[in-house]
Amino acid sequence: SKRQTSLLSFFPSP
């Protein structure tokens, strides 16, 4: 099965 990732693991908070 597949797991939904979060954008926060790709885009840093400034």
Added chain:
Amino acid sequence: MLEARLAQGNVLKKVIDSLRDLVNEANFEFTPSGITLQSMDSAHVILVSLLLRADGFDNYRCDRTIPVGINMASLSKIIRAAANDDAITLRADDNGESLNLIFEAPNAGRVSDYELKLMDLDVEQVALPDMSYDVTVRMPSEELQRVCRDLSAVGESVTINATKESINFGVKGELGSGSIAIRSTAPVDKKEGVSISMRQPADVSFSLKFLTQFTKATPLSETVRLEFSNECPMLVEYPIGDMGYIRFYLAPKVDD
């Protein structure tokens, strides 16, 4: 003080229509160079980035950056009152308490004036990296909408990969499976064309629910651009004429 007038108010109506199911509340930034918005859903799976350049408006005046916190459902209710051929003017003063929306019929026989109360929002922003993707596809926006609609009937996740010849969408569900290949076409300055450029192959999976929501932007543009790489968020961009774009970023699904 901000004043922005768009003779083709229809464009703003389509922008709001494509955002309203994805964004509950958001800060529009009214800046001297144009209007921008960045918004993520609460689960941080999708991000919307909007740009409307100042020079795309028929009249645009903004002295300094004003954050304008908007409840999208409220804005959507008001902007529905604008006819498709109305000109729309947005007006806000520096205190950021309200936004005036003025709709003018083309013969100037009717002028409607609405005031929308603004919100003080504390919004999470991220730095969007300048990404370089392995696969870039340009295709008719209606084809993407159709792919999403048809495959949603079969399953929840779509797997996307591309070859030089085609972009392939696949889905598996309890009832079985399905796939759609959209073939690339010869020289593509035509709007209905499909172009694929690829640095290296990528095979990625995404939630069909969110991808389908992005296709609410289909009326804004005849073409859509998809950019993706393995295990990276996908970019889905709808250009808005010459004045800007709506970009959607969608976090991938990965093997558990």
